């Protein structure tokens with residue numbers, strides 16, 4: 555695996571799983587920064603996901619991991635940022651494909667959906683898998699064109 559710097563964030567719904575994921579990253583010796591939240595108090599997930607996604611898009615981090623109750627809200631927000639391809643994953647197959655096919659640069663997880671053991675396995679698969687390029691690159695490039703155009707039709 556190439557050396558990565560990873561941004562990690564959660565709302566209150568993902569707060570406990572974020573702590574477990576951070577311990578896992580530490581054990582693996584992976585460089586990370588915790589971008590909040592820093593208490594279990596209720597916080598609106600866009601306030602965490604949007605700044606984190608912007609910093610990944612700017613290149614301050616190679617990848618991001620964002621956790622909320624379902625992984626859905628934070629993925630919707632992160633995907634508003636041009637250059638971000640956030641994938642909500644609750645299984646290892648999707649996590650691998652999100653890297654190999656979609657070049658996902660943010661993984662989102664749902665603390666209320668999956669247990670900590672599965673979350674760590676999903677993360678490991680996602681960190682190891684590489685974008686396959688080729689026909690997948692053609693497709694990802696079409697996403698970039700859509701982002702650039704702001705085209706909806």
Ligand code: RB5
Pocket residue numbers: 565566567568599622623624625626627628
């Ligand atoms: C918070 O209750 C919950 O709505 C949030 O963590 C997330 O699941 C939203 O998608």
